Amino acid sequence: MDVSKLSRIDLNLLVALHVLIEEKSVSRAAQRLHVTQPAMSKTLNRLRDTFDDPLFARSKRGIQPTPRAENLANDLIHVLSDVEGLLNAGEFSPHAFQGEIVIAISEYVGFTLLPTLTSRLETRAPKVKLRTITRAEHQLDLLADGTLDFAVQPSRGAYPSEFRHHELASSPLAVFVRRDHPLTSSVVTEENLRLFPQINLYIADRTEVSDLDQSLSEMLGSKKGSVETSHLLTAFEILRSTNYTLVCPAYMSRNDGATRDLVSLPLPKQYGRTIDYSLVAHDRTSRSPMHQWFWNEVIDAVRALRVRTVHRG
Numbered sequence: 589m590d591v592s593k594l595s596r597i598d599l600n601l602l603v604a605l606h607v608l609i610e611e612k613s614v615s616r617a618a619q620r621l622h623v624t625q626p627a628m629s630k631t632l633n634r635l636r637d638t639f640d641d642p643l644f645a646r647s648k649r650g651i652q653p654t655p656r657a658e659n660l661a662n663d664l665i666h667v668l669s670d671v672e673g674l675l676n677a678g679e680f681s682p683h684a685f686q687g688e689i690v691i692a693i694s695e696y697v698g699f700t701l702l703p704t705l706t707s708r709l710e711t712r713a714p715k716v717k718l719r720t721i722t723r724a725e726h727q728l729d730l731l732a733d734g735t736l737d738f739a740v741q742p743s744r745g746a747y748p749s750e751f752r753h754h755e756l757a758s759s760p761l762a763v764f765v766r767r768d769h770p771l772t773s774s775v776v777t778e779e780n781l782r783l784f785p786q787i788n789l790y791i792a793d794r795t796e797v798s799d800l801d802q803s804l805s806e807m808l809g810s811k812k813g814s815v816e817t818s819h820l821l822t823a824f825e826i827l828r829s830t831n832y833t834l835v836c837p838a839y840m841s842r843n844d845g846a847t848r849d850l851v852s853l854p855l856p857k858q859y860g861r862t863i864d865y866s867l868v869a870h871d872r873t874s875r876s877p878m879h880q881w882f883w884n885e886v887i888d889a890v891r892a893l894r895v896r897t898v899h900r901g
Contacts, residue, residue, distance in 0.1 A: 597638065598634075599671070600631075601631065601634060601635055601638060602664060602667065602668060603621070603668065604617065604621060604628070604631045604632075604635065605635050605643070605657070605660065605664060606661075606664045606665070606668055607620055607621055608632065608635075608643075608644065608651070609653055609657055609658075609660075609661050609664070611650075612644075612649065612650045612651055612652065612653070613650040613651065614628050614629055614632065614650075614651065615628075616650075632644070639656065639660070641654060641656040641657070642654055643656065643657045644657060662733050662734070665733065665734035666734065666872065669734060669872070669873075669876075680877035680878050680881065682712050682713040682716075682881055683712065683713060683714065683715075684715070685713050685715060685716055685878060686715040686716070686717070687716070687717065687878065688716075688717040688718075688719055689716060689717070689718050689719070689737050689738070689878075689882055690719045690720075690721065690735070690736050690737050690738075691718070691719070691720055691721070691736065691737060691738040691739065691740065692720075692721045692722075692724040692727050692730070692736050692738070692739040692740070692741065692792065693720050693721075693722065693739070693740045694722055694740075694741075694789070694790070694791070694792070694818065695722050695818055695819060695820045695821075696789060696820045696836055696837065696840060697740055697865060698720055698722070698740075699820055699840075699843070699846065700839065700840070700843070700893065701740070701886075701889060701890065701893070702720070704889045704892055704893055705885065705886060705889040706718065708885055708888070708889055708892075709885070712885070721736070722790075722818050723790060723792065723818050724736065724739075724792055725792055727739045727741060727792055727868070728747075728748070728751060728868070728870075731751065731868065731869060731870040732750070732870050732872070734872070737869065737873065737879060737882070738867060738868065738869050738879075738882065738883070738886070739867075739868045739869075740756065740865060740866070740867055740868075740886070741792065741865065741866060741868060742791065742863055742864065742865060742866075743755060743864040743865060743866040744866075747868070750870060750871045751868055751869070751870055751871065752868070752869055752870075752871060752874060753866045753867065753868045753869075754866060754867045754883075754887060755864055755865070755866050756865045756866060756867050756886070756887065756890045757864075757865050757890055757893075757894070758862050758863065758864040758865065759837040759838055759839045759862065759863055759865075760837075760838045760860065760861070760862050760863075761835050761836065761837060761838060761855055761860070761861055761862075761863060762835070762836070762837075762838035762841070762852040762853060762854060762855065763776060763781070763833050763834070763835055763852065763853045763854070763855055764824075764827060764833070764834040764835075764836060764840070764841075764847070764850050764851070764852050764853075765827060765831075765832075765833050765834075765850065765851060765853065766827050766828050766829075766830075766831075766849060766850060766851075767849050767850065767851050769784075769831060769833075769851075770784075770831065771784070771833070771853060772851060772853070776853050776854065776855065776856060777856055778856050778858070778859070781833065781856070782812075783812070784812055784831050784832065784833050785812035785813045785814060785815070785830075785831065785832045785833070786812070786814045786815075786832065786833055786834070786835070787814070787815050787816075787817065787823045787826060787827070787832050787833070787834040788814055788815070788816045788817075788835075789816075789817065789818065789820070789823065789834070789835075789836055790816055790817065790818035815832065820836075820840075820846070821846065823836075824846055824847065824850060827850055828848075828849050828850065835855070837863060838852055840852075867883065867886050867887065869883060
């Protein structure tokens, strides 16, 4: 390690570079770091001297990173995360924490889990900024490079050794239709399901998740069209006014408000299955007090939901 070289580098420059790459705007980066725009411009010039590269080029959309800046982006996340861990080690306080946590979670899982989770955060960590992403492909890669902190996803058959995972819950699938749908007056079979168009809920990394490598409508060979969406409430509104069908976790039927005027029907036996859901994180966060705390908050929120369900039953 060249200590003499490191001693000449201002850590604030690396923070500024990280923000500039994220914002792609000198003015927005200045606002985020609470400095003036001229000061931010001077910082950018210092960064260009330090790395001997323009780092950004002007465009109609602001400033665009050069290849050198793009290569630095992933390393910056890890370096700054490690520095943050050094500063926070042994001093983490959920109530005082003001940082951002990014979690990938589908709308139909978030619709059930997030109200309970955010209720806990409201009292335990009132300043936390929770950002959810409902459409995110290659989630393991995003967890590894720091784009995501956590993911709640359908469980995979196996996870690489650098990922930790915890099975949260499981649910059978069911067919949802409007209350007066033709299917409600007969036994649901493979043949009569094929007679109606299908709504497919978007599933991230579908080909990498066991048993979800193709949608049910593809397996059934539906004779009608289909709609794919990640918006659960939109899907329910479509169901209320059409003959479309929707296969989704049966637990959604417990939400009387969202599923108003809808009913859930059992799938034909040969297509019946249970979907398991897991909480996943990369080992890079395993020693972070903040990440460990949030990991436990998600698990405890799911347990609280289970208790509530048992009491309602």
